[in-house]
Amino acid sequence: MSGGSRLDIAKKWLKAEPDEDIRVELQQLIDGSNEQLKERFSGRLLFGTAGLRAQVGAGPMRMNRLVVQQAAAGLVDFLMRTVEGAAEAGILIGFDARRKSDVFALDTARVAAARGMKAFLLPSVFPTPVLAWNISRLGVAAGVMVTASHNPPQDNGYKVYLGSGAQIVPPYDELVSDAIEIFDATSIELASEDSPLIQILGNECIDEYIKWLPSVRLCRDVPRIKVAYTAMHGVGGDTALRAFASAGFDQPVVVASQQEPDGSFPTVSFPNPEEPGAMDLVIDLARQSGAAIALANDPDADRLGVAIPITGETSGEWRLLRGDEIGWLLGDHILRHTYGDDRLVVATLVSSSLLGKMAHKHGVAFEETFTGFKWIADAAMKRSDKRLVFAYEQALGYLVADQPLDKDGISAALVMTEIAALAVHDGVTVQQRLDQIAAENGQHVTAELSVKMSPSDGAAVVEELRANPPTMIGGRQVVGVEDFPEANLLRLWLDEVGGRGVRLQIRPSGTEPKVKLYGEAVDMAASELQKLLVALAPN
Secondary structure (H helix, E strand, O other): OHHHHHHHHHHHHHHHHHHHHHHHHHHHHHHHHHHHHHOOOOOOOOOOOOEEEEEEEOOOOOEOOHHHHHHHHHHHHHHHHHOOHHHHOOOOEEEOOOOOOHHHHHHHHHHHHHOOOOEOOOOOOOHHHHHHHHHHHOOOEEEOOOOOOOOOOOOEEEEEEEEOOOOOOOHHHHHHHHHHHHHHHHHHOOOOOOOOOEEOOHHHHHHHHHHHHHOOOOOOOOOOEEEEEEEEOOOOOHHHHHHHHHHHOOOOOHHHHHHOOOOOOOOOOOOOOOOOOOOOOHHHHHHOOOOEEEEEOOOOOOOEEEEEOOOOOOOOOEEEOHHHHHHHHHHHHHHHHOOOOEEEEEEEEEOOOOEEEEEEEEOOOOEEOOOOHHHHHOOOOOOOEEEEEEEEEEEEEEEOOOOOOOOOOHHHHHHHHHHHHHHHOOOOOOHHHHHHHHHHHHHHHEEEEEHHHHHHHHHHHHHHHHHHHOOOOOOEEEEEEEEEEHOOOOEEEEEOOOOOEEEEEEEEOOOEEEEEEEOOOOOOOOOHHHHHHHOOOOO
């Protein structure tokens, strides 16, 4: 695209842009340097792993109303062509409290209505699991959640679900992307806000979800415990309080400054429970209030972070649980308190191997699948002969029931509270429960490392390792190589330690400019495992 044609397109976008703040930004780009304009108009924001996700801003490489309208038009046309009765079944739309989430949701409904499809809008900001859970309840053709999940405050996103209640997987994401490409973002038809095809739902969508939540509990006879909770400025706060009451737990003490939705996230620079410091306020509250456990949802409440007091400490020290540790606790609890040879558990390639070993001991089917919860849902649907009882990915995503077919930080919080309460009942701590799991299965140690680099460089690194895998890493012999090209992931097995293999994995991130490395070993020092990841990492 030449500079002149790029400028012409930018002026066309300026004429069509409905929001004054974005118009001001776009005018500044037009009046400014050619390089800035080139970056914003070098292509379009591609529909991929997480639907759409980027900073809110002007131009086709950012999240704005024109980009959302174009995406909605392509999605609706795809549904009308491929799903029988899609127009009448309609599309369910939810949104969080980030910048412009409400107008992105309404625009999606207006685009759908203009193209002859019913659109059902959730009545206010709700967690992503509420939308996902209601897709199958309402029998809609698809769902859209306007959210950037745990991304930085300046971002927003557009997550798409099919009628199964699962996020889309290939080839559907590519087909939707192709459908989007057909449309001119500056000339999408919109129905009026009061179109008879647009229906704003009542509170039954949240009420029915709250009524269902107690069904995830497995042990009722446990003592009441104090839980500290934070919504991290997201949309999970009110739903979490209602969930605790519905499930028969005492109301948690909450971080008041983080309880109400606020898309600017004033007390956390990166609203992700995995990030250092993100859970500091809820840990402080837990320590001061004498809580047994500290829980955090990410901003759209589909993830769960957990912190526990350190066993034997009298100084009030707490520690964050790693994603795999939470998965081990939930998996152990659910496998011990569910029954039947039709059970199924699922984990991703980069999650710990321990869940698979637990499943084998309990005679339960286990599936390992690609990174991302959409693949967990896909694996569960392909095993329709089995009953999904638990699934997780180590990035704090957990599903503790057979619905919704997506991670759910609200229901997972209830089961984690039950685990902590059962530990009190049994006279042990949560840490001692983890120690028991290790004693039964070996001390599984996990480690992660990220190296910043461009997506193309990251892909090249993995491709080079695939073509020429190393024979030695950190002084240890590579004894096996597994390639998962669909996930662009390479798994390397090193010589055994105490009769147990060391597993290293590497893949380029699907959503961030970095290469990610994952390690797992049994009965090995964490520092030693981390050194092996460093030895494998690209310079």
